[in-house]
Amino acid sequence: MNLFNRVLGREGPSKEVAKERLRLVLVHDRVGVSPQFLEVLKEDLIRVISQYMEIDDASMRVDLSGSNNSVALVANIPIKRVKRGLIAKTRRQEETVPR
Amino acid sequence: MGEVIVVTSGKGGVGKTTTTANIGTGLAMDGHKVVLVDSDIGLRNLDVVMGLENRIVYDIVDVVDGFCRLKQALIKDKRFDDLYLLPAAQTKDKTAVSPEQMKGLCEELKQEFDYVLVDSPAGIEQGFRNAIAGAEKAIIVTTPEVAAVRDADRIIGLLEAEGKEGPSLVINRLRHHMVKRGDMMDIEDMIDILAIDLLGVIPEDEYIVVSTNRGEPAILNKNSLAGRAYRNISRRIQGEDVPLMPLDTEPSLLERLRRLMGFSSK
Numbered sequence: 001m002n003l004f005n006r007v008l009g010r011e012g013p014s015k016e017v018a019k020e021r022l023r024l025v026l027v028h029d030r031v032g033v034s035p036q037f038l039e040v041l042k043e044d045l046i047r048v049i050s051q052y053m054e055i056d057d058a059s060m061r062v063d064l065s066g067s068n069n070s071v072a073l074v075a076n077i078p079i080k081r082v083k084r085g086l087i088a089k090t091r092r093q094e095e096t097v098p099r
Numbered sequence: 100m101g102e103v104i105v106v107t108s109g110k111g112g113v114g115k116t117t118t119t120a121n122i123g124t125g126l127a128m129d130g131h132k133v134v135l136v137d138s139d140i141g142l143r144n145l146d147v148v149m150g151l152e153n154r155i156v157y158d159i160v161d162v163v164d165g166f167c168r169l170k171q172a173l174i175k176d177k178r179f180d181d182l183y184l185l186p187a188a189q190t191k192d193k194t195a196v197s198p199e200q201m202k203g204l205c206e207e208l209k210q211e212f213d214y215v216l217v218d219s220p221a222g223i224e225q226g227f228r229n230a231i232a233g234a235e236k237a238i239i240v241t242t243p244e245v246a247a248v249r250d251a252d253r254i255i256g257l258l259e260a261e262g263k264e265g266p267s268l269v270i271n272r273l274r275h276h277m278v279k280r281g282d283m284m285d286i287e288d289m290i291d292i293l294a295i296d297l298l299g300v301i302p303e304d305e306y307i308v309v310s311t312n313r314g315e316p317a318i319l320n321k322n323s324l325a326g327r328a329y330r331n332i333s334r335r336i337q338g339e340d341v342p343l344m345p346l347d348t349e350p351s352l353l354e355r356l357r358r359l360m361g362f363s364s365k
Contacts, residue, residue: 013281018245019288025245026252026292 020069027071031064038062045075054081101132101209104216104336105234109250111221113242114271117307117317119218120148121326122238124316125333127182131213134173134183136204138230139220140195143187150177150314151184160188163200169207178319183212193225198232205233214336223257231258237266238298243273243284252293267298269332274303275346286343299332301325302346 031037042062049055056078065074106119116139123135137145140160146152157172162185169185176182185208188195208215219230231237237258241251251268258266270289277283290297304325310317317326318333331341 015278015281015284015288018284019292022245022248022292025249029249029253030256 024066024069024071028064028066038064045077049077051083052086053079053083056080101212101215102236103205103209103234104214104236104238105219105231106216106238106240107219107227107230107254108221108240108247109223109254110241110247113240113247114269114301114307115221115240116144116148116218117311118238118240118269118271118301118329119145119216121316121318121329122333122336123182123214123216124149124176124179125318125330126214126216126336127176127179128318128330129333129337130181131337132181132211133179133214133216134185134208134212136185136208136215136217137187138196138201138217139226140187140229141189141192142220143189145218146174146184146186147314148311149184149316151186152314155186158186158188159204160191160195163196163204169204193220193229196229198225198228201229202233223253227254227257231261231263234263237263238269239266239293239295240269240271241289241293242271243278243289248284248289248292255293255295265296267296268293269298269301271301272303273300273346279347297343298335299328300343300346301328301332 042060045062046055046057046060050057059078061074061076063074065072106115106122108115116137119135123133127133135145135149136159137143138159139145143158146155151174154174157167159172161167162169162172173183173185176184185204205215205217215233217230217234220226239251239254241247255266268290270286273286274283278285286297286300302324304317304323306317306320306323307325310320310323310326316329317323318329320326328344331344334341
């Protein structure tokens with residue numbers, strides 16, 4: 001922004017604003033175009049997390065949530081039980097790591 | 100066997116019809132057999148942009164309804180012997196033609212012509228579905244504005260879902276002085292956002308309005324900046340490797356003086 005504009009109180013170049021707004025709106029649009037997208041993602045999440053804990057996949061929710069300048073993937077995954085076997089295994093691994 | 104190319108955009112008013120008319124004329128200038136299909140049923144415009152509105156007898160709906168043969172509905176261009184227009188119907192609506200009928204029509208046309216250019220209506224409803232039904236390739240027209248780019252992105256997604264691969268982009272109405280001062284998205288910005296191949300860039304040019312007023316595509320005027328850009332695009336479609344033209348050309352002093360005095364060729 002040059003001095004002239006600053007004195008007049010004008011704002012800076014608007015191109016960056018346009019790009020940023022587009023980037024955010026397209027995240028929503030692209031996911032929204034295919035409702036399967038979040039479904040497939042959800043199934044993959046269930047598969048991975050199930051190796052570590054028992055989850056209530058019927059009441060699990062995966063959504064996009066947007067605020068002013070960011071979009072976040074928000075997953076709400078109710079846990080029923082953490083698998084004991086795996087905890088024991090990771091602990092054993094920690095103990096065998098040479099100091 | 101010819102090629103069917105749809106010109107589409109999602110958003111209205113970004114220059115689909117102007118682009119179709121100019122590219123089609125450009126291909127005909129190079130000796131190809133070309134037919135322009137106006138698929139915007141109810142809001143036909145390609146005929147006026149081409150200056151052929153007084154010659155329409157039959158239209159696309161007459162053809163699919165069997166009121167006339169396909170050849171009877173084709174209107175021959177004033178300037179080029181191998182350039183034809185298949186006009187849309189003005190009194191019907193989008194449902195008068197189905198995607199299957201459109202597909203059949205394109206199949207028939209590409210037996211006769213080297214290039215079948217389909218001008219798509221705005222929107223993503225049946226008119227758009229019809230326009231893309233018979234097309235192998237798609238040209239997406241957009242302008243450097245948030246709304247137009249957003250709609251273009253949606254269209255690219257829909258084309259992908261239909262299994263139409265590799266659409267290419269025409270950026271229309273680029274205002275170089277605005278890009279230079281940072282108030283308009285640049286070519287790279289838009290390619291980066293939309294992630295598709297660039298076919299060409301059309302600079303903002305007042306002559307487009309004049310050419311539409313007269314019904315003569317701008318590509319016929321060598322002095323028109325937009326016309327020259329369309330010429331480059333039509334050569335790229337034929338497989339030629341044409342570099343992007345420099346856009347930072349300000350009108351010369353003589354040209355500005357001419358315009359001031361009202362003697363401009365533009």
